Amino acid sequence: MLYPKKYKTNMANGLSLVVFALTGVLLLIASGHAQYSPELEAALLEELYDSNYSTSVRPTSTVLVKTSFVLYTINDLSIVDQTLSVSGLLSMKWMDKRLSWNTDSDYSDVLFLFTTEEDTWTPAVYVENSVEDLSVLNDEYMPLRIQPNGEVLLVTSGVFKVSCECDVTYYPMDRQICYIKITTGGYSQGEINLRFDTEPFDLSEYLKNGEWEILSASGSSSDGLIRSRGGIDYSRLKFKLQLKRRHLFHIINTIFPVFLLGILVPFVFQLDENGDRTGYSLTVLLSFAVYLTLIAENIPSTSVSVCYLSVYLATILTLSTLSILIVIWLAKMASSEEEMSSCSRSLALCFAKISCCNRPSCCCRKSNAATKARKGEVYENGAGFYFYKYDRRPHNENVPEYDNDDAITWQDFASHLDHCFFVIFFFVIILASLVLFIIWGIEYEKFSS
Known part of the structure; x- marks a missing residue:
C-alpha cells in the first residue's frame, strides 16, 4: 500500500518523539537509582x-x-x-x-x-x-x-x-x-x-x-x-x-478408663467365692493406684490448689480399699457357726427387710414360703422357686417374715449385707462421678462461650 510522502514524514517524526520520551524516562529512573550507593550510605x-x-x-x-x-x-x-x-x-x-x-x-x-x-x-x-x-x-x-x-x-x-x-x-x-x-x-x-x-x-x-x-x-x-x-x-x-x-486426649486416656474402673468396684459384692472376691478387689485397687501415680506425675506438688480429679481418684481408691476390708469381714461372717445373739438377729432382720424389697426370691421369703409349703398352701419346684398350689403363680410375700428364730443364719445376714453394700457403693461412685463431670462441664462452658 502506498502512502503520501508527507504522511511518511509525520509518522517518522512521531516515532522519533516516542523514542525520545521513553529514553528520557529511563534516564530519569536510572539517575534516581544511581544516586544511592554504598559509599553514600557509609x-x-x-x-x-x-x-x-x-x-x-x-x-x-x-x-x-x-x-x-x-x-x-x-x-x-x-x-x-x-x-x-x-x-x-x-x-x-x-x-x-x-x-x-x-x-x-x-x-x-x-x-x-x-x-x-x-x-x-x-x-x-x-x-x-x-x-x-x-x-x-x-x-x-x-x-x-x-x-x-x-x-x-x-x-x-x-x-x-x-x-x-x-x-x-x-x-x-x-x-x-x-x-x-x-x-x-x-x-x-x-x-x-x-x-x-x-x-x-x-x-x-x-x-x-x-x-x-x-x-x-x-x-x-x-x-x-x-x-x-x-x-x-x-x-x-x-x-x-x-x-x-x-481435652480429647485426656478424656480417652484418663477420664474414661478411670470411670470404668470406678464402676467395677461395687460388683465385688456380686461374686460368690471369697477367693475371687479378694483377688478382684485387689486388682481394681492396684489399677486405681497406677492411675493415681500417673496423674500425680502430671500435676505440681503444691497445696495451693487441689485437683478435683485427684480427689475423685482418692475417693474411689478409698472405696476400693473399704471393699476389700468388707469382703474379708463378710467372708468371716458367712463361715461363722456361732449362734446369733439377739442384737445380731435384730440387726440381721432389719437388713433382711431392706434387702428383700421387691425381691421375690430371698432367704426370708423362702423361709415363709417353706412354712406355707409344709401346710400345703404352696409347693417348691426343682429350681427352688415356690408356687401357689393351684394356679402355679409365683409366690410373692409383700412383707418378709421369719417363722422362727432359727430361720435366719450368718450366711443369710452376709448375703443381705452384700446386696446393701453393692447398692451403697454403686450409688456413691455414680454420685461422685456426676459431681466431677458437672464441675468440669460448668468450667468448660464458662470459657467456651
Whole structure:
C-alpha cells in the first residue's frame, strides 16, 4: 500500500518523539537509582555517628519505647515445673532524632540505615520472670533498622522460657494464664517508659500447639506497670497469654478408663467365692493406684490448689480399699457357726427387710414360703422357686417374715449385707462421678462461650 510522502514524514517524526520520551524516562529512573550507593550510605553513617554521638547518652530525657511480641509457637507449658516456653520475636521501637536525615536533601534517596547495637544507644530491657537467663535482651547478629525520621527498630528473637503459676483445680479441663514480663534495667521509669505498640501480640505467624489452644493474647490491663527496686521505680510490661488445654486426649486416656474402673468396684459384692472376691478387689485397687501415680506425675506438688480429679481418684481408691476390708469381714461372717445373739438377729432382720424389697426370691421369703409349703398352701419346684398350689403363680410375700428364730443364719445376714453394700457403693461412685463431670462441664462452658 502506498502512502503520501508527507504522511511518511509525520509518522517518522512521531516515532522519533516516542523514542525520545521513553529514553528520557529511563534516564530519569536510572539517575534516581544511581544516586544511592554504598559509599553514600557509609558517608551518611559517618556523618550521623560523629564525635558528638555517644551510646551512653539517651536520645531524650524520657525515651518512649513501644514494644510488641511476634509469637511463632508454644513449645511447652509444663504444669509440673510451672514454666511456659514460647518462640518468638520481641520488637522495640523508639525515636532518636540524632539519627534522622529526612531534612537533608543530600541523603533523601537513602530509605533505611542498618547498624549494630555496639554503635547505637539501645534500652536495657530483660525478661523479669525468665527461668533460664536474666541478661539484657540483645542480639549482636541482628541489625538495627533506622528510618529517615530517626525511628530505631530493635528485634530480638529467641526461645523465651518463663515461670507460669498454674492452677490445676480443673485438670485436665483446665485453663492457664501466663505472663511474659519485661522490665528495664538501670534506667528508671522517668528515663525509659515502656509502652505497648498498636498490637501487643502478633499471631499472624503462629503455629497451633497440639495440647494448648490460645483463648486470648493481649497486653496487661494496665499499659505501664511500675516495679520498685531499691527505692527506684522501673517501667514494666506484661504480655498475657490465656490458654485452654485440648481435652480429647485426656478424656480417652484418663477420664474414661478411670470411670470404668470406678464402676467395677461395687460388683465385688456380686461374686460368690471369697477367693475371687479378694483377688478382684485387689486388682481394681492396684489399677486405681497406677492411675493415681500417673496423674500425680502430671500435676505440681503444691497445696495451693487441689485437683478435683485427684480427689475423685482418692475417693474411689478409698472405696476400693473399704471393699476389700468388707469382703474379708463378710467372708468371716458367712463361715461363722456361732449362734446369733439377739442384737445380731435384730440387726440381721432389719437388713433382711431392706434387702428383700421387691425381691421375690430371698432367704426370708423362702423361709415363709417353706412354712406355707409344709401346710400345703404352696409347693417348691426343682429350681427352688415356690408356687401357689393351684394356679402355679409365683409366690410373692409383700412383707418378709421369719417363722422362727432359727430361720435366719450368718450366711443369710452376709448375703443381705452384700446386696446393701453393692447398692451403697454403686450409688456413691455414680454420685461422685456426676459431681466431677458437672464441675468440669460448668468450667468448660464458662470459657467456651
